[in-house]
Amino acid sequence: MLESIQGSNDDADNNSSSISTLPTDSDLGSSDNSEDREGMMAGNGQDNILNSQYARARGELLELMRDLRALGHDKDLDIPQIAVIGKQSAGKSSLVEAVAGINVPRDAGTCTRCPMECTLLTSSDKWSCKISLHGDYINEAFSPEITAKADVELWIRRAQAAVLCPHINKERFTSMSREEIKQATDHTADLKVQRFSNTVVEVKILDPDGTDLVFVDLPGLIPNADDEIVKQVEDMVKDYISQPSTIILVTVPAEDDLENQKAMKLAKDADPQGDRTIGVVTKADKIQPGETGRQKAWRDIFEGRAREHKLRLGYYAVRLPTDEDRARRITPAQARELAARVFNTVAPWKDVKALPRPTRLGVEALIRDLSPLLLKMLIDAIPRLKAAVDDLLAASLAALAQLPARPAMDSAAELVQLVFRFCAAVKETIDGAGDDKAFVHRSLAFYRMLKASIRASAPDFRPFEDPEKYVCPPEPLSQQREDEFSGSGSGSVLGGASVDGDASESELAEDGLDEPVPVMGLLDVRRVIKESTGWELPHNIPYLAKTRLIREFVRRWTEPSKTCFAGIRGLVENYVYEELVPEHFAQFPPLKRFVVMQLRENMEEHRARSQAAVEQVLKREELPYFTQNGHYLETTREVWLGHYREVRALRDPKYRLGAHTAYGQAVHPSMGTSRAISEAIAALRAIPAYSNVSATDLAKLLPTDEFGDELVVMADVRSYFQVAYKASPSFPLSRLPALIASRVQRVIDNVPQTIHHDFVQGFAYGLQAHLLGKLDLGAKDASARIEKLLEEDPDVARERKELEEKKRKLEEMKIRLNNFRI
Incomplete structure (x- = not known):
């Protein structure tokens, strides 16, 4: 950017030549309407006064940039500015006073503790000053219009104190004296007082005898302080000078070596090529006659021979009033006279003054070049700023669009x-009618866990006298195929949904059961039969023995059912209260509270009724144990009885628990892998009376077992579990359509269907009528209640107001940028 204002000099050894080509007032915007501008220009006297029409244009541009900066998007806009940096007591305050024509606070040590932005405008016929505060959470005027220069210093103190003490009402500082300010900002007495702040104190000065300029005076770099304080100040300086369009004005005391200046090091880090850095040598009168080395060093720098210190925008030297001068209350004219005496008589400045180019000695020379430099940069930045404002305006419009619409008049x-919209969203969510099916998937996961838990409650019968020494026998192949068809395995019809990710069915079952299923062997079943036997005749197995064993697995279904219900209830509450209610009612907190209260009441009613309904489903599985699916029960009983007999008949020590071959893989005659069994079945089928014999029928040929009654009880109980767990058809599964098969389940469907129908759908489908009834829109006081319920969230209203105000300002900025001419 700066190439356009630095001239075309290619002589790398001439550090000062680029400064001589800085744009003067006559160079500004020379590409267009140059004749008109020439007519607008006035003489260029000591105070650099332009004619009123051109001065107004310059003032308009600076005001425009000031207002843009007040929007709070400095980094996005990158508005050209001048940042004054330097170490503590480097003469920054004196330089600011000389440029701005005012007095600023002075104290021992650091006196500038927050950025001070000075806007100097000549677009007025009388002198005045106003002080404002700008920051992340503040953008407001602080002082009244100040018409006496002598009052500015105290008002700046008050503004800085208000910034450093955010815990104190700002109004209190507007009437404080210097001593009161000193006490209020003593951080040793009040730990809430900040040592430094990023909030900006803006000093806007209208001075018909001044110049048009904007610069930011930053706190001085502190060489010796707490590491945290040193870092805070350095970070503040880095943040300002890192902006590509910021001119870095580095103040360096003449009696110091340039190599040792922290401020210059930070400037080089931010501006490695030295394209936008200006060196200002302060305290020019402090070089002693005998310091010939220092004199030569500064002479080389100003003449452009010190390549390591080369700056495209060069160096200036100033002699500013000392404390003694201020005590004597010297006038600006006297200050200029003292400075001229130094530059005319003191080396190396008298040698620098003799160079054949415009002087860079004195505050007047610095202002002469800074003002047109900044104005030229601002003019060049206008196209880029227009695009940035367009982007910010688009972002504001998008943010406004994200907010809820303004409340309707009706x-x-x-x-x-x-x-209506809320209730429709609830129904759409629980029905899975929209694109988001998450509620349905998570519901199915809970039902899958219930199914796995109930399936895991099956009796663990092991047909051995010492069952703990054997693994649990595998199910008959016909049962395995039936489970695969109905989705009991990993290929569940529930679609594999899981509450906690991809959990196996056994893991879900373990989570759902409150206690493990006990292993029962033949002796355990015999004990139950003996305990249940009353006056029965011999060879009669008491029915009570079977009911006792059936009750053992039926009672285990209560806890998984409760867990499933609680999970579904939590799921409904999460979607309703955490997602849907905020989505539809966040704009109106009173209405949101009312709706939540009514929802909780309504949901509790449905919960109580649905819980009772689920308990009834489970109670129907208690005594008497009953099924009309007799054919399936009988078929299943025969399968299990033959299975237990086969497993017992083929028991072998190598199949005990811990053997190298899994029991379920080796002991399974019904698998049909044995050649002898296949040959035996083929031989039997050759006999007409046994043409339908199968591998499972071979168990009937086994010799009578002394535990025959126990095996029968095992088969009866296990087959009834199969019926109660999932009632199956009384004809081959291959003939059963999948849709019908999915509806012949018993407990594993009855419980979920009850939960979903009575609780989930009952709550969702009756919600609209319930809420409208509670609103009672036909009552006499309905209008007043509705108005109260539709009071908008103050945060939403405030955000909308801020965005609309920002939009208005950006639109105004856009018009002003488009209309600006100079």
């Missing part, structure tokens, strides 16, 4: 529409 209609 409050009753608005309220009804809100309720």
